[in-house]
Amino acid sequence: MDGDILIQILVASIAAGTPFVYAALGELVTEKSGVLNLGVEGMMLVGAISGFIAMAKSGSLLVAVLCGMTAGALMALIFAVLTLTLMANQVASGLALTIFGVGLSAFLGLKYTSIALPGVPELHIPFLSDIPVAGQLLFSHDILIYSSLVLFGFISWFLYKSKAGLILRGIGEAPKSAHALGYNVIGIRYLAVLFGGAMAGLGGVYLSVAYTPMWVEGMVAGRGWVALALVVFASWRPLRVMAGAYLFGGITIAQFHIQGFGIEIPSQLLSMLPYIATIIVLVLISRDQKSIRLNSPASLGLTYHPNNQ
Amino acid sequence: MGSLVVPSPFLFRFQVKTIKTKSFVGLLIPLCAVLLALALGAVMLLSLGANPISGYATMFGAAFGSVEGFSETAVKSIPLLLVGAGICIAFRANVINIGGEGQMVMGALLSTSVALTFPSVPSLLLIPMVLLAGAIGGAFWGAIAGALKAYFNVSEILSTIMLNIVAVQFMNFLLRGVMIDPGEVARGTGIPQTMRLTENADLPILLEGMRMHLGVPIALFVAFGAYILLWRTAMGFRLRSVGYNPHASRYAGISVPKNVTAALAFSGAMAGIAGAILVFGSESHRMVTDGGSTGFTGSAGFNGIVVALLAGLHPLWSIPSALLFGGMLVGANALQRAAQVPSALIIALNGLIVVFVVSSEYFKQRSLYAGQVDLADDESTETEGEDNE
Secondary structure (H helix, E strand, O other): OOHHHHHHHHHHHHHHHHHHHHHHHHHHHHHHOOOOOOOHHHHHHHHHHHHHHHHHHHOOHHHHHHHHHHHHHHHHHHHHHHHHHOOOOHHHHHHHHHHHHHHHHHHHOHHHOOOEOOOOOEEEOOOHHHOOOHHHHHOEEEHHHHHHHHHHHHHHHHHHHOHHHHHHHHHHHOHHHHHHOOOOHHHHHHHHHHHHHHHHHHHHHHHHHHHOOEOOOOOOOOHHHHHHHHHHHOOOOHHHHHHHHHHHHHHHHHHHHHHHHOOOOOHHHHHHHHHHHHHHHHHHHHOOHHHHHHHOOOOOOOOOOOOOO | OOOOOOOOOOOOOOOOOOOOOOHHHHHHHHHHHHHHHHHHHHHHHHHOOOOHHHHHHHHHHHHHOOHHHHHHHHHHHHHHHHHHHHHHHHHHOOOOOOOHHHHHHHHHHHHHHHHHHOOOOOHHHHHHHHHHHHHHHHHHHHHHHHHHHHHHOOOHHHHHHHHHHHHHHHHHHHHHOOOOOHHHHHHOOOOOEOOOOOHHHOOOEOOOOOOOEOHHHHHHHHHHHHHHHHHHOHHHHHHHHHHHOHHHHHHOOOOHHHHHHHHHHHHHHHHHHHHHHHHHOOOOOOOEOOOOOHHHHOOHHHHHHHHHHHOOOOOOOHHHHHHHHHHHHHHHHHHHHHHOOOOHHHHHHHHHHHHHHHHHHHHHHHHHHHHHOOOOOOHHHOOOOOOOO
16 A cells, blocks of 8 residues: 555545544533433534635634634523423433524525635644655644643543532533532533534534535534434543544544545445444444443433432 | 343333323324424525415425325335334334445345335235345344344444445445346446346335325335334244343243344344335336435435324324424425425424424423332332433
């Protein structure tokens, strides 16, 4: 195999994995607080179109990112009100959010389907990006990819090294105990859900502004669901989320190159590959129920009633 | 099989109403949800510069105002009703089936290949054959996710979504490959569709000059069957029992894994029948793909969930619920023609209706608590699923 092509594939895998990094890390924080938000796909779509519109109107990446994150957070707010204040079922509310997001994004994006954006320039870090192989692999990406790495560092530190992270995880494990200690379970869960929404929105912005700079209806194409699967795959740990995201990005990219190596497989069958891989990985991971139970937040998906002590 | 004893993060309980709320409250809540969603839709219409009152009049007039319109609405409601009734079965067994899209596609593919293989079988035999093939195709696709959940603990929410995408690519593969219309290849146009399927498999039109075809009574019949299955058979009792309390069911000798698989298979079978009816009741009488799933299914696999939730997970209430959403689809097209209002608005409205239906749980629970305060102390009013994990 040609070394250059291999590097190209790896670089492309990092880009393809980045939307998963954002969405899955956001969902990780949400789930660590004990809330399961199945609306990732919907939040990503609304984030993607909002960021796209902002980018088309303002031309500023910063504005696009902020708009996308706000839109994602607003979608998450609907979910938070439903599940945390009105104590609705989290699964049904998450589904509702996705169905709503699919429709809303299609509606908002009607006038933007035929516009192409310039995309986000790669940021070549001087000297470092000139290093052969490593320079291309690590130091010549666009800014959103670097910021996703910063986000990863921040979340790893926050969850495991900060007091606030400890409280968040405590609430996910034992909300009643946390409540008894005087922590505001509902309030902190609100913040976690909003953060997850903002990150899903940012993942959407990365897709519509940087990865493929255009708007296509339903362009998230199941990535939100894959991000949810990645959190399970990673057994709720940030480093494994990153590994899973890039692995999945790699599988997505590999399908474009397999035919280049002279292997005759119809493209439709190759497009199934990432999704079949997800199912297989889920089988391997979920089979061991003990490890799932040990790693998943104990109160995940359960409605918390502050008054029913 | 100790499979479901350990609580898994993706094992949730839909709060199935066991305590009867006053029937008028039960009816009022979905009505309010729909009205609230329509009110928000009116705001969206206003933002588009359209008059909401005349807009809704156009919509509902087109959907329910004439026999032609109603016949169109009924046809649009078929897949919604079938998927919705199937969702009722799955959700009652506490299995979250989001795989309606994929199950419809697989049902349609299998029934289409039956029609392609046996074109000369007489209608009286061929129509039941293609419907059965549809059911088998959908049931098979559903049972995969069911078995993965039952025996490998894989979240069916995630596996059904993944299987949807796999099914759509499989459809694209077949319709561009072995099942493509030879005429398309000869002409070099290569539209991914089958040839005109045998007339023997056409679902007969019931009203002269209109769209209403045999699929409508079939869908009603199947929805009624779902009701009988759930509440009048031992199988249905086992399904509901597993959904309500898997531990108690296991001690009572009910196999949880088998029933989880069965619930997804039943649910998939209904979606598969919907897929078959979409093919054989279509105006072109062939199966066509646009590369995605929505082109073929019209998102009925997802909207069926909305139908079932609005119907309170009851197959018979799914009938009016499906008619409402079918009518909204027909009305949306009319609205698009009359006032250039994009039909995507209606998809957003569907989502809003679910949002409101879901949030109405709160009010149901509140009225439930209120009714119980006198009867029991605080401890036992906890009816929520939190502790019966």
